[in-house]
Amino acid sequence: MKAVVLAAGEGTRLRPLTVSRPKVMLRVGDRPILQYAIDALREVGVRDIIIVVGYQKERIQTFFEDGERFGVNISYVAQRKQLGTGHALLCAREHLDSDFLVVPGDNILDGAMIAQLLDHRSEVTVLATESAQPRKYGVLELDGDRVVRIIEKPPRRISNLISTGIYYFEHRFLELLEREVGAGRFELSLAVQTAIDEGFKVRGQLTKGLWLDVVFPWDLLSLNSRVLTDGPSRQAGTVESGVTLVGPVSIGEGSVLRSGTYIKGPVSIGAGCEIGPNVVVYPTTSIGDNVTISPFSEVRNSLVMDNVSIGGHSYISHSIIDEGTTIQSHFVTAAEPKLLLIENELIQIDKIGTIVGESTEIGHRVVVDAGRTIGAYCRVEAGVRIIKDVPDSARVV
């Protein structure tokens, strides 16, 4: 059976982390989000995968190539304009000659869920899960295991069951989908509702498997800590004497941990890094490739991406530092619980530091207030305190 993986969207709510990569290529644990879907499909023997790409498609294609490294065969289909998930699926139509699966590329999911879906096939089957915030998703109304209604982002609470976006479809569904998309109804859930109305047997299968969604940047931190906890600990590189490693710590090839450094896992450190002397890293932190962290700095519960350099005496907590950003000494992120107003909705976050976009340069002695974002390609001069969000390409003096 073939599977269509939807990976064309940017994920605008994750900006600035998506200025040069699609949401699906953000890393959680030791791999990009999209790889969770690919790995799950391979685990249950689905090898022929069509990825619908769009925004920054080259990032996906150069990473997954033809899939051989991941044990699958991947073909790519481009969705030129990101109109909606139904339209995205239709882009893959020429590759589909029989029944197929649809899997979102931007969720963390596991093979057991796909296996469950394959065991409960109907004319259309949708995997459902319970959510604390159903209003953000396609909500399902079930009668037994029959789906009665699917409503995208309902204003009022109907049920706690939402669609995971993971579907099994009989091939003939595509004809219906084509009509829907032709009529300007681009979302897949709309076509599924039409299928219900036209008498398709649409089954809703509740799953207890691991299904996680990333909506905002700080979701990456909580997902990362969930995923890293049971990650493997693999140690390559050089660990100088006087370094203390506690709990699962994985270290990539060519990395050097200098004397006096204390690392408490779960922590994952990529290849070619130089950390220390006297650096402290606390759970749950992921550090990418080719990163340096200078003496007397502390990093906790953070994501540090490739090619980042962090100056000495810095304190980075509950934060995300994107690729190629360089930070001089005495950089402090204040991490506090925060109530943020986003899209006219108040969101309570347990603890949040800062998000810094890619290729930004931060001078000495910069302090960032909790919950503030610094965009990509910025320059922040020495001694500044950041109290407001900084847009991309800004210069802060």
Added chain:
Amino acid sequence: MCGIVGYTGNRQALGLLVEGLKRLEYRGYDSAGVVVIGGDGLNLQKAKGMISELEKRLQPAEGTTGLAHTRWATHGRPSDENAHPFLDCTGRMAMVHNGIIENFQELRERLVAKGHRFTSDTDTETIVHLIESHYKGDLVAAVRKACKELRGTYAIAVLHADHPGTLVAARFENPLVVGVSAEGEALLASDVTPLLPYTNDFTFLEDGDVVELKGGAFRITDLAGKRVERPTHHVDWSVEDAQKGGFEHFMLKEIFEQPHAILQSMMGRISDEALEAIAPKNVDKVKIVACGTSYHASLIGKYALEAIAGLDTTVEMSSEYRYSNLARESALVIAVTQSGETIDTISALREAKRRGTRTVAISNVVGSTITREAHDTIYTRAGPEIGVAATKTFTTQLVALYLLAFALGRRQGSLGAEELRRLREELRKLPAKVQQVLNSHEAIKAAAARLKDVRDVYFIGRNINYPAALEGALKLKEISYIHAEGYPAGELKHGPIALLDARTPVVAIVVDDAVRSKMISNIGEVSARDAPVYAVGYEDDLELAKVVDVLLPIPRTDPLFSPVVAVVALQLLAYYVALMRGCSIDKPRNLAKSVTVE
């Protein structure tokens, strides 16, 4: 250059050989052929043109041992007759060859006098008749005797209907690699790519080696018949590395792979200890030898070595190096070649060693000839590059040269620890900056649309971006066939400016360095002749934007590293121009990926 593939095992060879040839297609060729040993003698098929041409005409043939070849013409035009494999007079022995035989006229006359019948004008055919003349039932012995009489360069592979299940091959100055699969198949090829589906462990033959492949194993002997052992190299590439992954062309894929490749090339190498490990001692002068794109990388390396390490550095085309007569003019020779098989560069390296000079190779291929001969090697780790136009191997060569400059700078004491820290941080940002250039590919595409119908383009730059201009011109001419020349901007008024008019655009590389104001006045000279000016420059350079027609934006970096980002923009420009002109981008006419003949 020519490509060889040989297979002996338990499966039908014909299809496997053609698949293998396709993996060598990137080397460039103008005809192709294949031979298998069948139940009733040899089945030989060959055709001028693309491998697809051969495939179209291919008749099914039984046989589990065979050879295949792609030919890049040196002696004799591309044609069906001149394509390899060649047969001997009996039609029971077939052979393929890479390289050039220098004494073939003399051998040929002798063989014709003895009654051998020739069917082509090639030097290759001489070899098969020569082996035939020595053949008394022992194929290996016959090949060995023939090799002793040959002068020139070769990698040859032979099979004989009397020995089904056996291949014999020999090498002198042309690459040949052998490997065996877990299923008991033995293979040989010009480089590792056709063998990747079978194994990741390879043995590279050395000059004077003769190898016999039989029964899922191989045995190497020297020309005297003595057994020799060659090490096995593990090459970490996968088959999928050589596939297109949804990109329209390998070249585009390889351009987009650059952020990752550049990261790989510096990974684990920029710490103080790592730099110290690669720094050669007692160097007072440096010479870099290279050809083609690698030569342009070397020119940039020269500026970097002079600026960072304070070392007097010269760059020489490999093919000219040996004609310089000074016995020992430099303390260090750096040989730069992507494939590690470029014969001119290998010869220059050998000459340097003969003169007693220390040598460092910069290469992309683990275990390649140059890496076995140089004292030290820095691998560029770019992964396989299939597009004939070099892209990611160029930018990673630059990283290797920068690292060497850092290392030598520290060793010489001319690079302070604080300055190194600053440069290192800047270098670390390069992958993300290259990504930024890639992000603006739509803007570059728009510029390409305006350039696509011109006849000539001049590229200008100064200082470290002068070689970047040369590389920009090379990329454009090699894939789009538009006439393009790179010039130092200051040279323009000493001649080429006479050629400028409204139909001859100029591409200028302008960054924020000491020569910026000079570049701006050169642009003024160009504009005064009505020539449209395209500039590769910093995205926030408003002054520059005002004086040029089109600005291809690149992000700010240290001027020393600016050629990396500038060249990526020029690669995309060349790619899109060629695409709009409908050119054969991955396999431009007359060009070969790795030039293994002189």
